[in-house]
Amino acid sequence: MQDSKEFIYNLLQRARSLINAINHSSNLDKYVRDQIVYKQQDSDKRSKEDNSEPIVYYQLVVDFRCQWNSTFKMLNRFILLSSIINEVTFTPKNIDGVTSSQVLKLSKLAFSHDDWNLLSALELVLQRFEESTRLISSTTYQTPSLEDKKFIKKAKQLIASKSKSEKFISTYPSTSNSTPLTRSLLKIIKKSLLTIESFLSNCEAPLPS
16 A cells, blocks of 8 residues: 555646646647636636636646645645546547547546545645745744734634634544554644744744844
8 A cells, every 4th residue: 555655646647647647738738728717717706706816727737746836736726726627537529639649648637536635735735835935935034013913813824724624624633434554644743834834933932133
């Protein structure tokens, strides 16, 4: 059985392979780009009706493996486009110009419900690191400003809040279908969140002059 790190690695590799397959195929790339336009139009329309900020959808990108912040960017875009990704992998025959060999390849790259949940949880961890890194870069050489303190407060609220991923972390292990691998993965994710929360708490201490 795969260990936790290997499972996460393979999950990310599958995402990279799928993004590359889409970007290197004119038919798939056009389909995804068109669907993004439609999603953006719907988002803009809803935001006007609700008087809220629209969700912004971007093109898929592959990360630089030595830069975790680029992995966050890749996952963030990938997850926002999950409905399109599922269409590409589960019903590729509906896309014009897709060959039988592409259909077979895409079906092997499909993501299950649990896969999406774990990717979302991983994105959440990387998001906290991204926020913490921005905090470090803005406060290392100066006393935290009012905006910095607001950011710290917001970051803590984000960590404390029950997002979908965090709900998944707290509830999934209790299900009868939970596997040792899944439980191990979720422990790693939860530990990372607690580490970042501790860091953010320490950020409120006075910085050395």
